[in-house]
Every structure is written in C-alpha cells, then in structure tokens.
Amino acid sequence: MKREGAPRLIDVAEAAGVSLASASRAMSGGSGISPEVAAHVRGIAQQLGYEPNMHARGLAGGLVPTIGLVVHEIGDPYFSDIASGVIRSATLENRSVQIAQAERTPDSELAQVKSLMRQRIGSIIIAGSGYADSQREQRMSDALVDFTLAGGRVAVIGRHYLPVDAVLPDNHRAGVSVGRHLAELGHRRIGVVAGPLELNTVADRIAGLREGTDEPGVELTVVSQAFTREGGIAGARELLGRGLTAIVGLNDAMAIGILSELRQHGIRVPEEMSVVGFDDIAVAADVAPALTTARIPMFDMGQHAVSLILRPASDEPRTIATSHELIIRQSSGPPAPVAI
Template sequence: MKRTGTPRLVDVAEAAGVSLASASRAMSGGSGISPEVAAHVRRVAQELGYEPNLHARGLAGGLVPTIGLLVHEIGDPYFSEIASGVIRSATLENRSVQIAQADRTPESELAQVQALLRQRVGSIIIAGSGYADPEHEQKMTAALAEFALAGGRAAVIGRHYLPIDAVLPDNHRAGVSVGAHLAALGHRRIGVVAGPLELNTVADRIAGLREGIADAEVELTVVSKEFTREGGIAGARELVDGEFRGRDLTAIVGLNDAMAIGILSELRQQGIRVPDDLSVVGFDDIAVAADVAPALTTARIPMFEMGQHAVALILRPASDEARTVSTSHELIVRASTAPPRG
C-alpha cells in the first residue's frame, strides 16, 4: 500500500503490526519489548522513511519544567477545582503551570496540545472526559507518543483510551449511588439531563444510573445537551414543558452540578417546587452545591485531589506500562431530594 505524506509513528505501528506503545518503546530503546520485535519495528520505520518528529527531537534537550494543563472550560467549577489541585502540587515542586482551554472536540484538544508543545513544556496534563469511541483518540495518542520520545511526560484525567498515565474518577459507581438513592426514595420515573453522549464521563454516569435503578423497574428518560448550566436549563425545559411533558417525572438528574443548578433555576421559573414536586440530583459537589436553594444532593468527586494525583504521576519516572489512579466518590444527600408525593 503506497503511503503519502510524512510517515508518523502510528503509521510505523500499523505497518509493523504492533501497538503504538510497542512502536514507541522500539524507537526509544525502552524495555518491555523483545529484541526481535524491536528490530522489526525499526526496520519497518527505516523502510517507511520515518524520523521522530523533528520539533520534538529538538526539544529533547530543552524542555522546560513547566506543566501544561489542558481543560475544557476554566470557568467551570469542575475544571477550576482540578486546576487548583494541579497548581498546589506544582507549586510545592517549584514548577509553574500554563493553562490552555479547548472546546469539547478532538480537533480543538489536539490543536491546544500542539500549542503547548510549541511552548516547550516538559509535561502535559489533559483534564476532561475522553470519548466513548476510541478512534477519536488516535491522533492525540500519536501526538503524545511523539512527545514521550522527546522526553516529555503526560497524564490524563477522566480518559480511558489514551495509553498514558491516567487518573480515573469513580463515575460509574457514583452513578450507581445516585440511581440507588432515588430508587430507594420511591422514584420510578426519572429524567436525566446529560452532556454529549459520546463522552466517557456521560456514558459512565448513565451506565451507573441504570445499574443503580436496575432492581426497581424505573423508567429513565435521557436528553442530551451542552455540559453547562445553560444545558441544564434547556434539558429541564424539554423534560417538563416540551416533548416529554406527559412522562410525569418525579426526579431529574443533571450529570454535573452546573447542569443541576440550571435545572433548579428552570424549575423555579416554572413554579415547580424542589423537592416537593420534583427531586433534583447532580454530580461532582462543586463549592456552591451546598449553598443553592434547596441545597443540592450530589455525588462528590474529589476534583482537587485528582489534580494532585495527576501531578504525582508526571513526576514519577517514566514507565513502560501506563499507570492508573482510581478515585472514590461519596453521595452527599441534601435538601433537593425527597420521596415523591403520593
């Protein structure tokens, strides 16, 4: 098969019939790969005319100790809490943090990572959900593999399919706890205002919700909106005053607290009392969750600590195998949930 353009490490891996991680080890002389396979990969690379990224190679001796942190929305309390954890740990290590913001698209994320690479950062942390379809991560995987060849360190928060060190929030079990809580209260018709369905975080939390209500014959109605307060408003409006008006819902779950706060706002505008008429639950336990009226029941995710864990991962010596730190969750029951009327 004739190839066009400059060959990339991912092309070498494909042609050699090995994983991208194995190709990276073969080219960098890492362990965890047999001499025969390593020689085969290098032979294929030579045949393809592959050379490690010239920009990355130039950086190999000149990376700076700055940590590049990529988030989806720094104004979102979820990401600002993670950023606070990253900055606290980085400060203790006498490292600065450069924050970049990307839209929730693979193309935007990749562009921002490439911008960080041009800034010669020595390590990168990507915070924010990855994609349920691993094909969406292929270009990012290739870019980070080249970064690793140059001596860079990378870690992610909330992504399953990038073959690098990862901090994984307990999204599935948090969903189970929320679903079980509502089912135990007696709710049988529950609405869910979700973010984009292709995101890992959304898929994991919905799967957990379904597991948590599995024994109670609960009907779940899911609408997908932007992962924001405005998305919560739009989703609540659709559930109670739009297409799904006749479902007689008794509870609504926002898949993050920003959405849940938007849900509370829309219900208040419509004169729907919480929790008398509808219960509302969120995820994350951002700082204002306890201060809204009524105080929000939510699944607490340790966002600040997740940022700290990510810094700890990039400060460790590089490993041939990706390492994972899994976090816990805690269901915080407040005034926004109660048994349904009747």
C-alpha cells in the first residue's frame, strides 16, 4: 500500500531491502556499511524523493552528555526503581540524568522526547510500555530515527516496535509463572485486573497468564482499569460477586488496591480469595498479607538501558532480555473447599 505524505527513512529502508539502522548509516555517511550498499540506499532515496531531516542533522556534534529519562509517573514504584538504576549507572559514568514525566498517552510521551531533543540531550531512555499495535508507535519511531541520525543514542525499556536498542522485561513468562502457580493451587475461576489492553506489557502478561492456566475448567475473567492502586480498587469492585477464588493485579500497585477493596468487604486473603501481583515493588513484602508477585528486576533494567546507550552504535537494534522470579508469600493459597 502506498504511504501518504513525504517518504520517510523507513520507506527507503524497505524499498532498498536493508534495515532501518543500515539506511540511517548510508544516509549519514556512518561506518559499518559497505560503499556499494550505501550507494544503493542513497539511489533508492533519490528515486523516492526522500529528504533527510536537516534540523536533526544540524544538531550533530552539538549534543551534551546528559541522559534524558522519560517515565510515565516518577511516583510509581516501578518507574522510580528504574530511575534509580539509571541514575546509579549514569553517576558511575559521570553523566547527569534529566527526568521527564509523560502522561500515559503517545502525544504526551512524544512531546517530552522532542523537548529533550530541543535541549540537545545526547542520550534518551524511554521507560514504559509501548502499544500492541505497532502503528501507534510510528511517530515516535520517526522522531527517534531523526535523533539517531543526529548522533543521539536511544534505549527503551518494555517496547517491542521501536527501531532502537531495548531492554525487554520477562512479562510473558512472568505471566506463565503466576497463572501456573494459581492453577496448581487449584484455582479455576480467576479474575484479572489489567491496565489498558492496548499496552504491550498488558498483552504480554495476559497472554502468559492464559498459557499458565491452559487447563480444562480454568476460566479467566479480565477487566481493564488504570494501571494504579485506584485502578485495582475499581477492578476488584467490578469482579466481586462473580464466584472467583483468585484475582491477579497486573502490577503490584493494582494488587495492593485489590487487597484494600477485599478488606473493605471483609473478604479474607488468602482463605476466601487469593491475590497475586507483578513487579515486586518494595512494599509488596510489607502489606498484610504479604503479596505473592512475579519479581521484575526494575533497578537492573535501568542499569541495562544505560549500558546500551554507552555502547558503540550498531547497525541492528540490540536487546537485553531480563528474567523474572515468582515470589510466593502469604496472599496466595488454595481455594476454600466448596460446601456440599
């Protein structure tokens, strides 16, 4: 299908049969690509009428070594742990970190990234889930390609579809572990309080839960709320009265909200309802009862992202996949026996 508007670098790469990174190097005169391939790419660009972003080119050589970190909410323990990892590694490299908070929308996130670019920040780390629909990432992809053409470095955390280095949390397998844990305890009717369903973190964790509970008679009921403690409370209210024996919050803040709502209704955990979360934030072990959760190494992910932007640029985006650990605490147990 023919694209509308001016051709982009990704269109050149597709027409030339090379990666986006190789097309970028060909157009910028970078190393790591043969003269023949570079000439081929530039010929295709000329045929398509591609015009490089000269504003981005003009930034080259004028970037400062500060690291810009874009998060969705710095008060969220998930993002604050990532930020701590970024700051620790940056400090060891004598780099400063500038944190920008974006609302959980593509427009807000892109605005924050462009603001960092205007300040000539040399490296940008974007933490936070992207979208299961890759088309929703296209404007961000275009902006980051321009930035890397200018000599900037980018790494993302928890994003699948951007053409840059990425740290990928073990969300799918963490979901498998949580689902399997509940299924093995004997739960057959399980509720899930999810964040926005269009986020790839949510899609990955739900897919993992479905795989982990892929047994005869197991039923998942999924509701979508905000990725917050208040979202957990609202989701629990929505799920009560449906005959469930366990509820999963897709992050620990939601799971803590679920615990709060169950307490308001006098529902004992885990005797009458098991509750499980994701991430293992610092307070997960201190709530009552202590929260069973899939531990995601947020601090380490921040450090991995810094290690990626400090490496020499590569023709192909690199990924660092992290692990997870199921931490079983007091909030999960077998379902109550059915009265006869």
